Amino acid sequence: MEDSGGKETIGVDEARTRMGTDVTVLDIRSDEEWQTVGNIPGAVSVAGEEPTEAVKRIDEESTVVVVCEDGDRSAEVAGQLRDAGRDAVSLEGGMEAWADNDMPMQPTEDPALASDPGSVEDEAAPGG
Numbered sequence: 001m002e003d004s005g006g007k008e009t010i011g012v013d014e015a016r017t018r019m020g021t022d023v024t025v026l027d028i029r030s031d032e033e034w035q036t037v038g039n040i041p042g043a044v045s046v047a048g049e050e051p052t053e054a055v056k057r058i059d060e061e062s063t064v065v066v067v068c069e070d071g072d073r074s075a076e077v078a079g080q081l082r083d084a085g086r087d088a089v090s091l092e093g094g095m096e097a098w099a100d101n102d103m104p105m106q107p108t109e110d111p112a113l114a115s116d117p118g119s120v121e122d123e124a125a126p127g128g
Contacts, residue, residue: 010089024062038105051077064088
């Protein structure tokens with residue numbers, strides 16, 4: 001397992017590379033943000049839960065990548081998780097950076113928003 005090496009943040013490229021291996025994404029945004037903006041495939045939504053309690057459902061060997069909209073709230077929560085003994089980092093720039101870098105996202109549930117060209121459905125589509 002590769003840990004965060006004492007880092008407090010992780011960039012979107014590194015997070016994407018490590019997804020499915022040794023990281024778990026903990027999304028602390030509200031249910032409304034989760035549903036209207038979209039979310040990172042495989043992320044665990046903990047809207048309304050205390051993150052230090054919710055993280056107990058995540059494998060202790062996994063690096064926890066905490067994400068919010070812009071990275072501010074996630075930096076604070078990642079610090080709390082590190083203080084509690086977990087390997088945790090904040091996603092630099094949050095979901096804004098993830099989306100700006102055309103990283104894969106689960107589709108939004110808001111039909112008023114355009115489909116995300118980097119969605120997981122596009123990756124799974126034949127020839128996509």
